[in-house]
Amino acid sequence: MAEIKEASSAEVGATAPGVRARRKAQRPQEILHAAFDEFVERGYTATRIEDVANRAGVTKGTIYLYFQNKEELFQDVVRKLSQPIFNEEQFWQEHQNRPSDELVRLYLDTVYEHMTVNPYSREILRFLISDGRSFPDLTASHYEEFVRPILTMLQHILEKGVREGIFRPEAAASQMSYILLSPALTLTIDKLLDCQTDLPELGDYVNAHYEMIMRNVRN
Amino acid sequence: MAEIKEASSAEVGATAPGVRARRKAQRPQEILHAAFDEFVERGYTATRIEDVANRAGVTKGTIYLYFQNKEELFQDVVRKLSQPIFNEEQFWQEHQNRPSDELVRLYLDTVYEHMTVNPYSREILRFLISDGRSFPDLTASHYEEFVRPILTMLQHILEKGVREGIFRPEAAASQMSYILLSPALTLTIDKLLDCQTDLPELGDYVNAHYEMIMRNVRN
Amino acid sequence: MAEIKEASSAEVGATAPGVRARRKAQRPQEILHAAFDEFVERGYTATRIEDVANRAGVTKGTIYLYFQNKEELFQDVVRKLSQPIFNEEQFWQEHQNRPSDELVRLYLDTVYEHMTVNPYSREILRFLISDGRSFPDLTASHYEEFVRPILTMLQHILEKGVREGIFRPEAAASQMSYILLSPALTLTIDKLLDCQTDLPELGDYVNAHYEMIMRNVRN
Amino acid sequence: MAEIKEASSAEVGATAPGVRARRKAQRPQEILHAAFDEFVERGYTATRIEDVANRAGVTKGTIYLYFQNKEELFQDVVRKLSQPIFNEEQFWQEHQNRPSDELVRLYLDTVYEHMTVNPYSREILRFLISDGRSFPDLTASHYEEFVRPILTMLQHILEKGVREGIFRPEAAASQMSYILLSPALTLTIDKLLDCQTDLPELGDYVNAHYEMIMRNVRN
DNA sequence: CATGAATGAGAATTCATTCAT
DNA sequence: CATGAATGAATTCTCATTCAT
Known part of the structure; x- marks a missing residue:
């Protein structure tokens, strides 16, 4: 903080x-x-x-x-206090010409880096889960501004991979990015609950997450 | 209820x-x-x-x-009001001799069926995220009694598949069940937030989830 | 009790x-x-x-x-639960022909014996001090029935002593019995407060009280 | 007040x-x-x-x-709201060289004056009798700070009288001041009970109390 | 601008009293 | 007679909000 x-x-x-x-x-x-x-x-x-x-x-x-x-x-x-993880434009500029699987890795690293460094997103998620029903517009607009862009970013990377032929066509299906990003949310909830789950090192977890994605999207 | x-x-x-x-x-x-x-x-x-x-x-x-x-x-x-999803013993008895991939499917169907029919688990998760810090023992014991068994169940199925040679050995790695189950948690949080995310039909979602798992565990 | x-x-x-x-x-x-x-x-x-x-x-x-x-x-x-200390008639019958100073002693012994053996009078005094204003008739009638007789009894003994010439005439003055009985009340209050006052043995106290009376009433 | x-x-x-x-x-x-x-x-x-x-x-x-x-x-x-009756030092300074019997009279007048003018001591005694058991330290410290000094003051006067030879040696015995002061407490309790006891004028009562003391302490 | 004393609408909790069984 | 579940008025204490200084 x-x-x-x-x-x-x-x-x-x-x-x-x-x-x-x-x-x-x-x-x-x-x-x-x-x-x-x-x-x-x-x-x-x-x-x-x-x-x-x-x-x-x-x-x-x-x-x-x-x-x-x-x-x-x-x-x-x-x-x-909500902070966007990505400036999508900037991401594309910084990583022009990288292969899509590498982009997925960069994307994932950014997501976990953000989660690690910064408690805001996590705790704001808690606020919305706890009290969001009293502020429905707040929840909706927070979702649009800060959550959806993260999913969209992944979606765009997947689409690029499909266009390039290294990801299979179904990798860009609508619910795919949603499912593929899930393990990051799981980790977030785990921290919110603060119960001693025996998770491995973060690095291993990110690797496993990355591999899970790859096995699902690669041709 | x-x-x-x-x-x-x-x-x-x-x-x-x-x-x-x-x-x-x-x-x-x-x-x-x-x-x-x-x-x-x-x-x-x-x-x-x-x-x-x-x-x-x-x-x-x-x-x-x-x-x-x-x-x-x-x-x-x-x-x-917390209710266990599985009686693991009973699950094994009822589904003796089924191939492991089919067990995964049965497992997933049970999980989503439970989530659909029954608001308790979801809302109790909300309670614990909102106010769990005031009741630390409660969170811990709820995790042990109602959450861990679900992960363990999946873990056991994966191990069986590995033993039978239809799942790859890494499918039983420690964090795997955790990662593979994530999409179900994502859906739960989504409902807790009650924001209009444009998810597809539940059936499609479960299918996508199942396929995601299979692509990760199959040899 | x-x-x-x-x-x-x-x-x-x-x-x-x-x-x-x-x-x-x-x-x-x-x-x-x-x-x-x-x-x-x-x-x-x-x-x-x-x-x-x-x-x-x-x-x-x-x-x-x-x-x-x-x-x-x-x-x-x-x-x-209030209990009279004396049945005055009975007291006179039992102790006919005793000299007045001895009667004073018998009287005092009875009073302290009652106080020692029996917490009712003391605690009822507490009740009346605490909550008597909410029950004014109660206080008045309790005084008439259980307190005044004690004073009257002493008064009568003093009057007898005066008549017999062994007590000085002023010993029967109106406020005298009131003053002479005070040390017993003091001890009662002390117990009600239950604070560690360094009082001597009860026996010594009664002796001192008796002597105090005698010095005031003897010719 | x-x-x-x-x-x-x-x-x-x-x-x-x-x-x-x-x-x-x-x-x-x-x-x-x-x-x-x-x-x-x-x-x-x-x-x-x-x-x-x-x-x-x-x-x-x-x-x-x-x-x-x-x-x-x-x-x-x-x-x-508790107020000490005496500043003992000041008392001795103001009344240097007075004979001890006169000091007793001054002492008594001060005590009754205080009781008459000021309802605090009396009512605080009521509080402690009623609810003191819920506040044991309070009772103890109130006793030490406000009650004991009054007894000690009298004790010191009696000791002085004994030293000067106008009071008999027993006048300074330990329980004596306790007994000799009792009539003042009796009057206090009487007022707390607020029952119509037929007491004489305060002046007469103080005189009677004073005489009671003198008859007990004079040589 | 900043303060913090005062307010008063609640909210948790208790308990004398009632009454169906 | 006896029970004890249920009531609801009463009471302590809290805290968002205001406003005179």
Whole structure:
């Protein structure tokens, strides 16, 4: 989490006119992160605004200067702290001319790297599973903006492989990317449950996942 | 839910001494189901005991005749409404002499049938993702009693296939069953999020899942 | 306390026609004693009817067969378990012709003996101090029936001593018995507070009390 | 009660920064007094936090800004509203060179004056008799801080009289002060019970008490 | 802008009392 | 008579939200 907070501070710090203004400009971010942490620890309903305020180093009233109410705060946490894994355009540019099986590997590495480094996606998934029914639009838009692109990206790689003839035609069937990505979700849920499942090393797991995909898509 | 209520009435109905006794015997089940429904709709923290009571057709006080407090009620919901998918022994007896690939198919059909017919496992997963950190033992024991057996069952089928030479030796590697079962979990989470993902028919999905497994385990 | 419970059982036991009837006849007494014990341990408000019932070996409903409600139960405990220390007439008959100073000693011994053997007076005093304002008539009538006679008895002894010329005339002044009996009340309060005051042996205390009286009343 | 409230305002009033701060500084005292009054009227258990709040002119929630819970409130009432009768050092300074019998009289006058003017000691005794068993440390520390010093003070006066030869040696025996002070406690209990005992004027009672003491301690 | 005292609508829990069996 | 399941009013305590300073 730290690296992200720092990233966001960095964005602001450089050109801000004074300490006061800098503080002020950061406030919403600081509050969002404090809220995120509290929501992770206690869940939405059990989190008290005052806890968020304390963690953010401000007082209750201040929260209400930046967020209408607790529900808005929650939704803003989900909306503003969600981070896309891929910029698809950039991915294609960076990896032009690579064979499709290598692209699958790069894709997978990126997905697991993101999951490893960054607790946001995982915990936001928890928020949506726990309290999403109270915020149906939020769930839908989060899915469209942050989940679907990941599936679409894989779909595009698979289609490329099919076009190139190294993947079998059925590899681009509609539900395929969905099924092929599943093991990553399984690992996520496992961490959310935090129960001692005896999983192997992450590296082995990624390899196994990669091989599973290949056996399904290769001609 | 229906089948459970009926089961419990059946146990008691015949020999119950009087109306009062019969009611008393059913109450805990009725309350558990009402609580389950409310927890599903609102989540643990946002559910009020009075809501549970109203849904169960009793008053607040009655809840406390049968459950110490809200936390115990929650834990009892998870413990008592969880249902094992397989009786492994019975599975083997019923399907003696079947070839391993057919067993995989039977296994998968059972898993998806269970998921379709019965909201308990799915919603209890939601409970544990949402509030499991407040009840760590609960999560652990639920995992051991209801989740691990499903993985173990698959593992045993895979091992049988390997022994018979129709599955490749790596099919019984430790993380394999974990990975191969993932698509079922994905579907579960999808339903928990209740967002309009454009999944195909369940039948097609199961077929795709089955084929994914076969491509990974066949020699 | 035991000896009193036994006393009351004994009264009934001998000639009762059957066990059932005997039980029934004892019920109110048993409930009163159970209630007394609970009130002593927890105080009036904090005592639950069910605790009383459990201690009496019956169920909640049964209490209401014998007592209108909790308030009545409390008042009956005070009224029916209060025990007079003296039967004044009997005292005079038994100790005819004794000199007055000896009567004072006999009187004092009786008072302290009663206090030692029997927790009722003390605890009923606690009840009245704690909750008497909710039952003003109760307090008044208890005072008249059980407290004033003790003071009057002493008053009469003092008057006798004055008549006989061995006590000075002022010994029979109106507030005198009140003041002279005070040390016994002090000891009672001390026990009610149950704080470790470093009082000497009871015997020494009674001697000191007796001497205090004598120094005040002797000519 | 008045004098205490005023005292606390005086401490703060002068330099307080604003109305809010001034209010905040007074609130705990105001609540303590309101709680005291309610506890006196209804007893600890029967007093509702809301009653205290209403009497203090605030709402329920406010009580909890200043006191953790009802038990703490009760204990703070006992601890913070208890007032020592004597500052022993000051007593000796003010009354240097007075004969011991005169000191006894001054002592007694102070005790009864305190009892007359100030309901705190009396009612706190009620609290401890009623509910002290739920707060054993409270009872013990109250005894040490507020009761024992009164007995010790008398003990010291008696010892001085013995040294000076005007009191007989036994006047300083350990239980003596305990016995000699008893009539004051009797009067206190009498007021707690609020039953119409036909006591004479307070002045006469104090005189009688004083004479009782003198007859016991004079050579 | 920021504060934090105050509010008051709830929510969990308890328990005297009733009444069908 | 006795039971004990059920009730529901009452009570403690919490916390999102407001607003005077």
